[in-house]
Amino acid sequence: MSGDQASHAGHERALYLRWRPRTFSQVVSQDAVTRTLRNAVARGSVAHAYLLCGPRGTGKTTLARILYKALNCQQPADGEPCGACAECRDADAGRSMDLIEIDAASNRGIDDMRALRERVRFAPTQARTKVYIVDEAHQLTQPAWDAFLKTLEEPPPHTVFVLATTAAHKVPPTIASRCQRFDLGRIPQSRIAPHLALVAEQEGIALEGGVAERIARLARGGLRDALAMLEQVAAFAGPIVTLEAALQVLGLVRGDALRAYVDALAVGDSRRALEVLEDIAQEGADLRQFADEVLFDLRGALLMRAGAGTALTADLPAEEHEWLRDVAGRLAPMRIASLLRAYSEIVSATLDDSQLLVRLELATTSDWSLDPDIAPGAPHPHAEPLSDSGSAGEPSPDEPPSARAGGEEARPSSTPEAAMVPPPASTGLTLAHVQARWPAIRSRFQGSLLDKLRLDRLAPVALEAGVVTLTGKLDSLELQQVASSTGRTIEAILTEEFGRELRVRLDNRSDPGVLPAEEGPGSLGEYAAMLFGGQLVTNES
Ligand SMILES: [Zn+2]
Known part of the structure; x- marks a missing residue:
């Protein structure tokens, strides 16, 4: 200051x-x-x-x-x-x-x-x-x-x-x-809330039960932010701050609605979660804030699951701690991780309100809509690996909203090889999908002959958090040239091909001719090598 x-x-x-x-x-x-x-x-x-x-x-x-x-x-x-x-x-x-x-x-x-x-x-x-x-x-x-x-x-x-x-x-x-x-660590909620109550009392502001706790939670360990929010709420509500007024000023959903939503997610009851979400949207709550709060709870559940629950004990009120433990008990760690990824993508994306609602609805219903066999309330069998799956709520790569085929290869579903691609995981795009479409993507590329030759020597080897890693027999100077001349174009083609935003990372550390060590025979890696491995070798000169 x-x-x-x-x-x-x-x-x-x-x-x-x-x-x-x-x-x-x-x-x-x-x-x-x-x-x-x-x-x-x-x-x-x-x-x-x-x-x-x-x-x-x-x-x-x-x-x-x-x-x-x-x-x-x-x-x-x-x-x-x-x-x-x-x-x-x-x-x-x-x-x-x-x-x-x-x-x-x-x-x-x-x-x-x-x-x-x-x-x-x-x-x-x-x-x-x-x-x-x-x-x-x-x-x-x-x-x-x-x-x-x-x-x-x-x-x-x-x-x-x-x-x-x-x-x-x-x-x-x-x-x-x-x-x-x-x-200096973040200040625990359990220390911020009583401090807010004390300040309010001294300032002649009456806080209804739950107001200090919600502000403390929202402040994420920063006392200055917590006090600024208290002031904002009091300026709006006057000397008596009801929970309803506080939630309105802060754009928050009611605590019971938030919990009802997370509870429904935890038991896999997407129908119920969707109902709660629609209510929340109807009430005009700040949806990004809501997604952020869901994220906060999911992170807590993950920590509980990982046995790091004691780290939360100091931070959360006992009752919230108890509830989170209950939520964590019902969610498989992999399921928490995929939900976390979906909600963090929503929180960090730049979306307008209507897009935000659609993304939240997709994240809410992804398992249920893609997997009709799973009845609401049934335990979730999904334990998709973190390494190569996209996030929940993404459209299936088999139905790209804007599939513009650049040639026959762009429809691998009509070729025998495509039958070997495993069905999409409930969370959406996987590395195998990108690898299967890679020849088509390359054929769509409109650039100089030199750029095409370089691109022919690159192959996707990883997909993580929306980033496709390409590697190949290029030296670092060539990789730089690819990055500057064609990187953006490849990103655009990938994004169009799969109907979701994908970024490209170029890596010259590994050789696509050599399978990643963790993938044995019969793996996706072997399949990928079969699809385009030969081409990589013949193009080497
Ligand atoms: Zn003095």
């Missing part, structure tokens, strides 16, 4: 700024970090540089500000700032000259770091210790890091650097190794 935002008076300031923790003990949930920093201040053993890593809204810059106050407070107690002395009050009001916050997103170049180097040579104006906060530190350019490294190598006295980042892996090791690092 910039200084002028923090200096607005009273209720004009955002709720999360007014409720920003002012002492280490007020920080919600980051107990290990606050204890360590507080002890360091009390013992006079504060490091020259700290690296605070963690998701947004978990308290990184807040901790840096408290550290500044603790180091400069005139009457500190056990490493805690008093909050009342001139130094503490100046810092809280954003007036301190020696608490310098640099937003690396907009000051990321070498000149900014050189200016910083000049600046750190001067002793603090009033305070005992200057604190520089470099927020979004991962945004710095390499020359800026190099300049900053020189500063860190000869740390000026009376100066502490705090680098805050959401992407610790982008901080150069030479920098990170000179910092004391703290990882």
Whole structure:
């Protein structure tokens, strides 16, 4: 936060700024970090540089500000700032000259770091210790890091650097190794909800049961976001916030509708799930938000299934934990994984509302509609491998909506080889389908002769998450040329051929003439080699 935002008076300031923790003990949930920093201040053993890593809204810059106050407070107690002395009050009001916050997103170049180097040579104006906060530190350019490294190598006295980042892996090791690092975790729902209730009470906002819990859940571990949502809800609903009003503002579906939907998925009752989905759509809920919440529950179920349920215990209310355990018990891990993939694709795709509803309906009904033998409520036998199956809810590759045949080969179903292609898994497109159509796809390609010759030497060897991996006897320069000249065209043909968006990745590590090790005789790999393996060898020159 910039200084002028923090200096607005009273209720004009955002709720999360007014409720920003002012002492280490007020920080919600980051107990290990606050204890360590507080002890360091009390013992006079504060490091020259700290690296605070963690998701947004978990308290990184807040901790840096408290550290500044603790180091400069005139009457500190056990490493805690008093909050009342001139130094503490100046810092809280954003007036301190020696608490310098640099937003690396907009000051990321070498000149900014050189200016910083000049600046750190001067002793603090009033305070005992200057604190520089470099927020979004991962945004710095390499020359800026190099300049900053020189500063860190000869740390000026009376100066502490705090680098805050959401992407610790982008901080150069030479920098990170000179910092004391703290990882700030997402704040558990079970800590956010009571904090919201406390803030609401102090602010004179009455929250109906369930409101704090739903906001806490939606905030995904970020307290700042949670407080911003609380403020948004209260601004709409007034001093008494009903669950209905909160759900409306946040575009959420009722908790019981969400659970009814997930419960129906868990027992394979697509008809029931579809009914719930239609109700939700009728009510005008934000469908992307809904898909995101389903995703959240499915992820929880997967963790439960994987035996990592204890990781959730701290995060979820006991009752929700119990419900998720129940859901997880009814879903095979592979089924959870395929559902997860389907919903994460929906959440990350750019779709308008009507497309979104169709995709959700497809994901909801995929097993049921493609597999009429499975009665609603029956256990699901599907345990499709993760490696080469597409996502649930995709159209079957046998019925591409826009199949435009480029020649006879484009209809492999009329050839004897096609009979060997296994029927599509309920989740849709598999590598075998792409491999079976590959000759047709190649024949549709309209490019230069050279490009065609290169393409003839490539073959699909993997399909994962909508990405087809092509490999072949091309050197890396040729692969680069394929990628730049024909990659997009192949993607377009694939997408048209299978009626779903597919991307292409070129890989020169493996040789398609050699079958992948895990595929033995009689496997799809052998079949694929039979289909076009000979061609690959003869084209080699
Ligand atoms: Zn003080």
